[in-house]
Amino acid sequence: MLTLDVLKEFGANVAEGLERCMDDEEFYLELIPDALDESYYKSIEEAASIKDFKQGFEVAHSLKGILANLALTPILEPVSEITELFRAGTDGDYSKLMEKMWEQRNKLKNMME
Amino acid sequence: MEKILIVDDQIITLKMTSHILSAKYETICAMSGAEAIELYQKEKPDMILSDLNMPGMSGFELQNTLQGMYEESIPVMFMTADNSDDTESQGFENGAVDYIRKPFRADVLLRRVEIILDHAKQVQGLKRAAETDPMTGLLNKASSQFEIGKACGKAHGMLMMIDLDSFKLVNDLYGHAMGDKILIRFSEIIRSAVRSQDIVGRMGGDEFVAFCQYVFHEGVVAEKTKYINEELMKSAKEYMGEDMNIPLGASIGAVRVPEEGKDFLTLYQKADKALYTVKQNGKHGFAIYSENALDDETEEVAGTGIKREMSIFKERNRGKGAMNLSNDQFRLIYRFLARAEVNYHRENKIALFTIDSTKEAKDGAEPADVLVELICDSLRSSDVVVKRSKNTVAVILLEASPVDTNMVIDRLITKWNELDNGMTITYEVEQIE
Numbered sequence: 185m186l187t188l189d190v191l192k193e194f195g196a197n198v199a200e201g202l203e204r205c206m207d208d209e210e211f212y213l214e215l216i217p218d219a220l221d222e223s224y225y226k227s228i229e230e231a232a233s234i235k236d237f238k239q240g241f242e243v244a245h246s247l248k249g250i251l252a253n254l255a256l257t258p259i260l261e262p263v264s265e266i267t268e269l270f271r272a273g274t275d276g277d278y279s280k281l282m283e284k285m286w287e288q289r290n291k292l293k294n295m296m297e
Numbered sequence: 298m299e300k301i302l303i304v305d306d307q308i309i310t311l312k313m314t315s316h317i318l319s320a321k322y323e324t325i326c327a328m329s330g331a332e333a334i335e336l337y338q339k340e341k342p343d344m345i346l347s348d349l350n351m352p353g354m355s356g357f358e359l360q361n362t363l364q365g366m367y368e369e370s371i372p373v374m375f376m377t378a379d380n381s382d383d384t385e386s387q388g389f390e391n392g393a394v395d396y397i398r399k400p401f402r403a404d405v406l407l408r409r410v411e412i413i414l415d416h417a418k419q420v421q422g423l424k425r426a427a428e429t430d431p432m433t434g435l436l437n438k439a440s441s442q443f444e445i446g447k448a449c450g451k452a453h454g455m456l457m458m459i460d461l462d463s464f465k466l467v468n469d470l471y472g473h474a475m476g477d478k479i480l481i482r483f484s485e486i487i488r489s490a491v492r493s494q495d496i497v498g499r500m501g502g503d504e505f506v507a508f509c510q511y512v513f514h515e516g517v518v519a520e521k522t523k524y525i526n527e528e529l530m531k532s533a534k535e536y537m538g539e540d541m542n543i544p545l546g547a548s549i550g551a552v553r554v555p556e557e558g559k560d561f562l563t564l565y566q567k568a569d570k571a572l573y574t575v576k577q578n579g580k581h582g583f584a585i586y587s588e589n590a591l592d593d594e595t596e597e598v599a600g601t602g603i604k605r606e607m608s609i610f611k612e613r614n615r616g617k618g619a620m621n622l623s624n625d626q627f628r629l630i631y632r633f634l635a636r637a638e639v640n641y642h643r644e645n646k647i648a649l650f651t652i653d654s655t656k657e658a659k660d661g662a663e664p665a666d667v668l669v670e671l672i673c674d675s676l677r678s679s680d681v682v683v684k685r686s687k688n689t690v691a692v693i694l695l696e697a698s699p700v701d702t703n704m705v706i707d708r709l710i711t712k713w714n715e716l717d718n719g720m721t722i723t724y725e726v727e728q729i730e
Contacts, residue, residue, distance in 0.1 A: 206317055206403050218309050242352060249378045250309045252400035 186213050186296045194258060194292050201255035212254070219250045219259075220293050225286060228266060232278040241270035259288040298323045299414050300340060304333040304347040304359065305376065310399065314346065314376070317403040318410065330354025330362070337363055337371075344372040344413055372417045374409065376401070430499040432477060433484035441498025445508045446561035448496055449554045454510040455518060455585075456554055458568040459487055459525070461503035462546040462580040466625050471537055478536055479545070486528045490521045506565070508554070515585055518551050522583040525549075540686050544623040546581035548572055557586060619676035619692070621669055627683035630693060634729045645729040646694040646702050650709075654688070654720035663687035664720055671712055676705065693729070702726055 188209060191198050205212040224247045231240025244267040251260040262284040269276065300323045305311040308328065315324045325340050327333035330353060333345070345363075349356040360373045378399040394413050397406060428440035436444060449456065461483055468476035480503065487497055487505055495509045512518070525547045533545045550572025558564045571586040578584075622630070634645045652664040665684045672682045672692060681693040694702060706724060713722055 200400075204313055204317070204400060204403055206320060208316065211316055215309050215312065242350075245350060245378060246307050249307055249399050252378065253310055253313050255400070 186216060188213070190295050191216070191256075191292075194256075194295055197255035197257055201253075204253055204255070215254060216256075216292075217296070219247075219254050219256060220289055220296075225289055228263075228285070229282055231270070232266070232282065235275060237270045237273045237275075241267065244270050256292070259285065259292070262288065299344070300325065300342040301410065302327060302333060302336055302340065302342040302345045302347075304328075304330065304345065304351070304356070306348065306351045310348070310376075314406070317406055318346075321407060322410070330356075330359040333359055334362060334366070337367075344374065344410070344417060346374050346376060346410070349375045349377040370420075372413050374413055433481055433499050435484050435488070435505070436496065436498035438498065438500050441496070441500060441506050442561050444496050445498065445506065448508050448510070449561060449564055450559050452508075452510045452554070453513070454508060454554050455512040456552050456564045456568050457507045457509070457518065457521075457583075458500075458550045458565070458572045459505040459507060460548045460550075460572055460576070461505075461529075462548055462576075463544050463623055463625060464503040466543045467533075467537075467545065470543065475536065479533065482532045482536070483529060483547070486525050486532070489528075490524050506568075513553060518549060518583050518585060522547065522549050522581075526581050542624060542684060542686055544580070548575040548580050549583035550575060550586065551583060552586040618673040618678060619680040619682045620678070621673050622681055622683050624683055624685070627681060627691065627693070630681055631729065634693065634695075638728075638730050644696055644698050644701075646697045646726055647729050648692045648694065648702075648706065648724055648726045649685075650690045650692070650722050650724045652688045652690075652720050652722050665690050667716070667718070668713065668722070671716075672709060675709055675712060 188198050188202075191201070202209065202212050205215070224243060227243045228240055228247070231237065231243065244263060248260065248263050248267045251263055262281045266278065266281050266285065269278070269281075301318055302325045303311060303314050303318065304327045305314065306328055311326050311328065315326055318324050325336055325342060327336050330351060333347065336342075337345070345360075347356040347359055351359075354362070356373075356375050356377075360371070363371055372394050374395040374397060376397050376399050394416070395409055397409060428436055430437040435441075445456065448454075461480070464476065464479065467479050483503075484497075484499065484505065487507060491497060491507055491509055495507060497505065497507045500506050509517075529545055529547060533543070534541055537543075550568040550570065552558075552564050552567040552571060554564060557567050567586040571584040574584040575582050631647065634643075637643065638645065650668060652668060654664055663684075665687050668690045669682055669684050672680075672690065676682070676692070676694070679695045681695075683691050685691050694705060697705065706726070710722060710724075
């Protein structure tokens with residue numbers, strides 16, 4: 185079950201996230217599962233594999249905004265890096281960043297269950 | 298409560314932003330530029346808070362599109378996760394009032410929105426003050442020209458110049474405070490005679506202008522003229538007393554748009570010509586400008602010099618019998634004859650008839666109205682009559698010897714008595730000097 189303590193344990197900046205939700209705990213917790221929607225992460229991964237940096241940037245940028253708003257720092261860090269690489273059109277090795285992104289996303293997903 | 302349109306393609310950001318702002322404001326949410334344009338039209342929000350990077354239409358494009366569509370300054374604040382200074386600079390050049398970087402703190406967002414809305418309110422207040430006639434609250438001359446000019450350029454309808462007849466007498470006889478009261482009431486009556494979406498302004502003094510969309514028929518203008526005149530007279534009697542005998546009223550010169558033009562100046566000049574026709578034909582009425590009427594007018598005043606001037610001065614639609622004038626017109630004639638008397642010693646007389654009765658005449662008319670009608674029918678076209686109050690009537694008899702005067706008055710009294718209305722009249726006669 186998702187609680188503030190779970191999020192704190194995960195490494196989220198709960199105080200910041202809550203402030204952005206006007207300290208409405210229920211509202212904040214309700215939004216978290218949406219940020220873990222698998223389709224974002226798959227789209228980013230696919231964009232990197234086919235080198236569609238423009239499309240990749242759109243999705244990564246969007247996810248970065250969500251994660252930042254909810255203060256999910258451990259996932260935000262790799263997604264931010266990926267976003268900047270996509271913005272610059274960097275044709276490099278994204279595997280480590282992808283791995284980290286998935287790892288953190290899955291970690292929280294598991295903690296919630 | 299102020300209304301804020303929030304635009305973001307990201308549902309979570311949209312939800313969070315709306316959650317923050319809904320504590321103090323009414324929020325409307327759109328997930329794309331296209332949806333935002335639709336909602337703006339319907340909701341007319343006080344400000345827009347838009348994400349900058351959205352697929353399909355960016356925040357900049359949304360702002361440009363709306364400003365192009367509505368030709369008004371719309372307060373827009375952009376939200377962006379972008380750290381680029383160039384983006385920020387482009388936004389300000391575009392007319393953004395502020396920026397906020399995502400993720401933002403709730404208290405910071407609320408404070409910045411509050412500042413923007415306060416500023417917008419101040420600008421609106423100043424704009425309203427600059428556009429409004431302070432006495433009547435209607436649009437002032439410059440704004441009337443601008444707003445009506447803009448509307449006439451793209452809409453169909455009727456432009457009306459509305460003039461308050463005999464207003465000067467109110468100021469002269471009852472003072473300027475009463476004059477102001479009448480002007481304010483007159484503007485309220487005009488406002489109530491048109492629909493809320495019609496544009497009404499004060500051009501200056503006792504002259505007003507209104508543009509009514511989708512009004513084409515003479516009957517509608519006639520109804521409005523009747524309504525304005527009736528309401529004005531009711532209010533005037535309420536303010537100045539039942540004995541008030543100033544012939545207050547409204548004259549309306551109207552012109553059809555776009556048949557007679559699309560620009561304000563052309564239409565205004567044509568409405569003014571129509572108004573002139575009303576003024577020439579007894580006031581308190583209306584006329585709609587038409588090219589044919591203009592031709593007649595042109596023919597009448599054709600020529601140059603004195604003939605043209607005489608044509609302009611000459612009385613139109615002259616009826617039989619004495620001239621029934623307003624108090625100010627009567628006073629002018631009296632003064633002229635008194636001046637002439639100094640040099641020419643003519644037998645010009647003034648008679649004052651007083652009706653001794655508290656009764657009302659038939660059909661709710663005042664006794665003096667009945668006597669005026671009787672005098673108009675009985676006297677010569679060179680004689681002049683005016684209703685002074687509900688019981689008194691004054692008459693100027695031109696070139697009337699004592700014998701003629703007695704004969705005329707005997708005839709009037711006989712005719713009055715034949716009415717058998719139970720009211721008696723007394724009179725006094727004096728030489729005009």
